[in-house]
Amino acid sequence: MAGNLLEVHPDRLLPADPGTRAIARRLYDRVRQLPVISPHGHVDPAVLLDNHPFPDPTTLLLTPDHYMTRLLHADGVELSALGVGQGELSEAASRQAWRLLCERWHVYQGTPVRYWLEAELSDIFGVTLAPSASSADAIYDQISTALAEEAFRPRALYERFGISVLATTDDPCSDLAAHAALAADPAWHGRVIPTFRPDRYLEPGQEGWCGAVAALGRSADIDVGDYAGYVEALERRRRYFVAHGAVSADHSHPDVRTDPLSPAEAARIYRAALAGEAGPGEAAAFRRHMLLEMARMSCEDGLVMTLHPGVRRNHHGPTFQRYGADVGADIPFGVEFSDALRPLLERYGTSPGFHLVAFTVDETVWSRELAPMAGFYPCLYVGVPWWFLDAPYAIGRFRATVTETAGFSRTSGFVDDTRAFCSIPARHDMSRRVEAGFLAGLVAENRLGEQEAADIAVRLTSDQPKAVFKL
Amino acid sequence: MAGNLLEVHPDRLLPADPGTRAIARRLYDRVRQLPVISPHGHVDPAVLLDNHPFPDPTTLLLTPDHYMTRLLHADGVELSALGVGQGELSEAASRQAWRLLCERWHVYQGTPVRYWLEAELSDIFGVTLAPSASSADAIYDQISTALAEEAFRPRALYERFGISVLATTDDPCSDLAAHAALAADPAWHGRVIPTFRPDRYLEPGQEGWCGAVAALGRSADIDVGDYAGYVEALERRRRYFVAHGAVSADHSHPDVRTDPLSPAEAARIYRAALAGEAGPGEAAAFRRHMLLEMARMSCEDGLVMTLHPGVRRNHHGPTFQRYGADVGADIPFGVEFSDALRPLLERYGTSPGFHLVAFTVDETVWSRELAPMAGFYPCLYVGVPWWFLDAPYAIGRFRATVTETAGFSRTSGFVDDTRAFCSIPARHDMSRRVEAGFLAGLVAENRLGEQEAADIAVRLTSDQPKAVFKL
Amino acid sequence: MAGNLLEVHPDRLLPADPGTRAIARRLYDRVRQLPVISPHGHVDPAVLLDNHPFPDPTTLLLTPDHYMTRLLHADGVELSALGVGQGELSEAASRQAWRLLCERWHVYQGTPVRYWLEAELSDIFGVTLAPSASSADAIYDQISTALAEEAFRPRALYERFGISVLATTDDPCSDLAAHAALAADPAWHGRVIPTFRPDRYLEPGQEGWCGAVAALGRSADIDVGDYAGYVEALERRRRYFVAHGAVSADHSHPDVRTDPLSPAEAARIYRAALAGEAGPGEAAAFRRHMLLEMARMSCEDGLVMTLHPGVRRNHHGPTFQRYGADVGADIPFGVEFSDALRPLLERYGTSPGFHLVAFTVDETVWSRELAPMAGFYPCLYVGVPWWFLDAPYAIGRFRATVTETAGFSRTSGFVDDTRAFCSIPARHDMSRRVEAGFLAGLVAENRLGEQEAADIAVRLTSDQPKAVFKL
Known part of the structure; x- marks a missing residue:
């Protein structure tokens, strides 16, 4: 069993009242495709200069992002098990950290971290399974495969x-x-x-x-x-x-x-x-x-x-x-x-x-x-x-x-x-x-x-x- | 072109959910006509004693009201240009200040100042145009004319x-x-x-x-x-x-x-x-x-x-x-x-x-x-x-x-x-x-x-x- | 005249929007009958050990509960008139305190105290009248009668x-x-x-x-x-x-x-x-x-x-x-x-x-x-x-x-x-x-x-x- 499907609803986060939602949908349609302006952030410019492929799903999405690691830490996971402070991760360590994330996916319910990661998995990598113990490896493999492609390089x-x-x-x-x-x-x-x-x-x-x-x-x-x-x-x-x-x-x-x-x-x-x-x-x-x-x-x-x-x-x-x-x-x-x-x-x-x-x-x-x-x-x-x-x-x-x-x-x-x-x-x-x-x-x-x-x-x-x- | 129409919706500020709005409308109907009791405020009693006509739209509605002037100041307008501290205003100065208000009407979007002023313009003076650069003079003239009438004296x-x-x-x-x-x-x-x-x-x-x-x-x-x-x-x-x-x-x-x-x-x-x-x-x-x-x-x-x-x-x-x-x-x-x-x-x-x-x-x-x-x-x-x-x-x-x-x-x-x-x-x-x-x-x-x-x-x-x- | 009926709506406190309410009703149905776990509170264990009948409505529901008495005090009632600090209450004192509560029932409008007491009156004691000056004695009598029954002992x-x-x-x-x-x-x-x-x-x-x-x-x-x-x-x-x-x-x-x-x-x-x-x-x-x-x-x-x-x-x-x-x-x-x-x-x-x-x-x-x-x-x-x-x-x-x-x-x-x-x-x-x-x-x-x-x-x-x- 591969777990539940990942649902990224087209109307997600819009108001529940049907009349208000209809208005919100029209307003959102006006801005959804506009260019992203990011006047403050912490991306390393070398990533875009070098344009190397991202190494693996964990190093890309989990280890360096304290929004992700903190709730797993609160749930009892050592930061080291998520790759924090471990330098370059072996395939085994990276996959194991990814499994910890997927097994404990419920800790993100109701948080923006979940909305973001679901959107990333779905929109960027085409993942269709919700993260869970049973889907962890499949998702890991799907992202890994993608990262090797030209289309997933930083630029x-x-x-x-x-x-x-x-x-x-x-x-x-x-x-x-x-x-x-x-x-x-x-x-x-x-x-x-x-x-x-x-x-x-x-x-x-x-x-x-x-x-x-x-x-x-x-x-x-x-x-x-x-x-x-x-x-x-x-x-x-x-x-x-x-x-x-x-x-x-x-x-x-x-x-x-x-x-x-x-x-x-x-x-x-x-x-x-x-x-x-x-x-x-x-x-x-x-x-x-x-x-x-x-x-x-x-x-x-x-x-x-x-x-x-x-x-x-x-x-x-x-x-x-x-x-x-x-x-x-x-x-x-x-x-x-x-x-x-x-x-x-x-x-x-x-x-x-x-x-x-x-x-x-x-x-x-x-x-x-x-x-x-x-x-x-x-x-x-x-x-x-x-x-x-x-x-x-x-x-x-x-x-x-x-x-x-x-x-x-x-x-x-x-x-x-x-x-x-x-x-x-x-x-x-x-x-x-x-x-x-x-x-x-x-x-x-x-x-x-x-x-x-x-x-x-x-x-x-x-x-x-x-x-x-x-x- | 005279700009958009001023819309003062009869259900404004009532909840969006249709069932709740229907209840709110009935409750509001119970109180909308009740007398106004104002146990704390800052109106000058001499205004009612003397009962002189109000001089002009700017002096009545803009200059002395810091709720109005502050957002225009934040938007880059000098307070003096709004008549603040200028004593009695000339017709030209008054009209110019009014234009500044109307041109920058968007700074009040979402604020109560806008709800209040829209209601004042519509309910008291019968204005039908939304304030804008193109409607400024017409609104100014309409209010000026009204202020000269007996019905617009303070009492x-x-x-x-x-x-x-x-x-x-x-x-x-x-x-x-x-x-x-x-x-x-x-x-x-x-x-x-x-x-x-x-x-x-x-x-x-x-x-x-x-x-x-x-x-x-x-x-x-x-x-x-x-x-x-x-x-x-x-x-x-x-x-x-x-x-x-x-x-x-x-x-x-x-x-x-x-x-x-x-x-x-x-x-x-x-x-x-x-x-x-x-x-x-x-x-x-x-x-x-x-x-x-x-x-x-x-x-x-x-x-x-x-x-x-x-x-x-x-x-x-x-x-x-x-x-x-x-x-x-x-x-x-x-x-x-x-x-x-x-x-x-x-x-x-x-x-x-x-x-x-x-x-x-x-x-x-x-x-x-x-x-x-x-x-x-x-x-x-x-x-x-x-x-x-x-x-x-x-x-x-x-x-x-x-x-x-x-x-x-x-x-x-x-x-x-x-x-x-x-x-x-x-x-x-x-x-x-x-x-x-x-x-x-x-x-x-x-x-x-x-x-x-x-x-x-x-x-x-x-x-x-x-x-x-x-x- | 016995006053209005006590209304304890089955959907009370659920969201107003019909779609959201339908979901909430289904979620609530999943938990409404689950056992009560109370890991922090202030009930006296002797009440359950002794299992004596509760003495009277006021001593049970009003006098010892500062959530109840504080708003009556703010409304001008002396705490002593509610039985506070009076030791065991006479029938007359207990009934009089109960009347004060019912007469001033409106002070609880919009407060959780009211939701709780309404649920208690209705669900535990089967009261069908809303508290008021005219219903106070009837409600008092109904609860008093119940408290004498075996089914209303603490255990x-x-x-x-x-x-x-x-x-x-x-x-x-x-x-x-x-x-x-x-x-x-x-x-x-x-x-x-x-x-x-x-x-x-x-x-x-x-x-x-x-x-x-x-x-x-x-x-x-x-x-x-x-x-x-x-x-x-x-x-x-x-x-x-x-x-x-x-x-x-x-x-x-x-x-x-x-x-x-x-x-x-x-x-x-x-x-x-x-x-x-x-x-x-x-x-x-x-x-x-x-x-x-x-x-x-x-x-x-x-x-x-x-x-x-x-x-x-x-x-x-x-x-x-x-x-x-x-x-x-x-x-x-x-x-x-x-x-x-x-x-x-x-x-x-x-x-x-x-x-x-x-x-x-x-x-x-x-x-x-x-x-x-x-x-x-x-x-x-x-x-x-x-x-x-x-x-x-x-x-x-x-x-x-x-x-x-x-x-x-x-x-x-x-x-x-x-x-x-x-x-x-x-x-x-x-x-x-x-x-x-x-x-x-x-x-x-x-x-x-x-x-x-x-x-x-x-x-x-x-x-x-x-x-x-x-x-």
């Missing part, structure tokens, strides 16, 4: 996915060689752009900061022995990113406070930090000041500033020690924006051309803080639901709470933020379905005309991310 | 709106002359009552407090050189307001802490504050003590106490410096009620006849704090959604979170809280529709009989605000 | 309710005699198990702690003059509970911080506390350390650890002084889990066999903190909505926020947590209806197959509580 999939632009996330010291080589490749017709992500250079309290700053100085070819040099190094590297096509700078710190320091105080803490003598309070003060500085630089060099705060990284020490970062053990906590961003907004909130996108995994701030601020400050856009909140009901809550205070025009447009390349079309498709459903609800309740709703659906999919991210 | 509209009582918000030093003159006018058949709003007299940490207190003393004809005189001055002015028809006292501070000070300590801080020597901590302690004193006075003089905390006023300094307060740059933040109100509730929570209404723009406290407290303390009512939350989905969330813990009887009844006179009927109508929809959902899910639901709809519209505000 | 009701296991909540010093006698009674075929609830032994800052600890030492037959003896006493009493059938230990403190102390520091504070010399900061530090110790003990003796934090007990001092605890004046406040539980989870988060169930009355932590943690840590389950949140819309919000991040398998299964014996079947039934409705929504939106949804419904009702609570 072919990029084309097939209809991606028009794909942003990566990059270290400020990166030479962006892969991006440059891709751009110079006459056989390549896509657009892959880097994103400036300076977190660790702004956190003197984190291990390795001194070494990072030294590398930054070398990369920018400037002496970073004092604060002025350090600031200049960051500015130079941002300009280097701009020259290589970057449109945004991304920041993920525990909070988004932006309290300014006097130049003398900033310089003093900088010196102390280099000498290993800055305390935790000073390190935090410096980072907050530097976040404000990042906004100033964005006003000058035009990079869109994006914020992703409020996550306690590597919550479980033993897991971090064994497997490193980004394995599903990052846990959100409450975060405050109204007072935290005030110094930044007082200075740059009405600065022409400045764009600031605030994402959150603390959904209480949507109606309370972000929508009210985005409804006043021309620079500020509310980022769409991200990470744990990038899911149908959460997207519905986002629109229901943000729209009434800030409308649609003050939101960012969809961002997939993924390192799972094959999930990109499924993620954008899920968002388009859910947005169509939300808009259909407004139409069905006679709050909005259907033509207007269709215009909004298209705008949210195409115009809005292009405008917000200056694409 | 005529008051009648037409079906208002039975309208509360204003007033400075404790006000002589309430307009209220008195109105009440004495034999040609006036409405009811306009003042509200005691003493915020700035209770905040020694705010600029201008000493001058305010001196004026309070003069107004109450008592020496406020010591704390006892200051307290007596407040009590006298409250009695003056009661004598002029006031039923409530409104309080809007950053938090609602009510920690008592000893009389000696209160007197000491009062003296220090008068001498300009009270620190920020002392000023906050004094204000919190005075909020508790306000509750005591409410127990004595019967004024309903209303709370509107948790808003950072004038968040953007440059805007405040240029345009002053109340232009859309007030931003909410998290606020705590359970511990903050405990001293007040321990003292006065079961005091006979004492009414306390707690509003919030931090909706997380509805289910967590306010509904549990209102479900125990006889004095406490949960205020309906206010400001950013006075919107269809937010009202739905309010009822869905508060009702299960506190029922319907522990809520305030609708409060429009507006300075936009013409939006009053539209706001009450929106609330009646959304409440009808919520109740219809309970009926459709067989949680409540339809007759009971109809009784509740009427109660929430009429009996509840009358009882809670002692009207 | 008969236990059978009729279909309870398969019922957990009580017990003091660590309890000899569990009632549990033992019940287990030894050949005429008894049910299962009543104790729960270890050590709160007051872990709070040196609370009045009476020294006496409690002395009693603990006597109960465990060990010298608790030093910290080691105290810890050993707790361990012994836990083992005693395990030997008497306990499967869990329940903890309700203001917060869930679990910061460790060094053994020497713990011992020092313990000595200071015994001498009455521990400050509030030390007392809190000790309690937090002991919560971590409780987790260690759970890893060793297998008791499931449950957390119920974030409630300010006895919020209204005068009520506490007059009536004591548990009369409806406990008020929730915000609570933090991500950082608070980190020390515990770093140590025991992946400990084999350790189960930790986190309940909350601060629903903001569901999506932000609990679901992300339960989606990674194998020990952690998100407790279903509890107390104020054990209500249809709140359960819907729970599933909508938790499922997308943690699926169904990381939740606890239903817990009634009640002291109102007759409400047990109504509470479980309400939960089954609402869960069926939620699952039906997923099916109707083509997110889940109906067969899968039926499997989940059964799992949530039977397998999940059995597995999570090791039954």
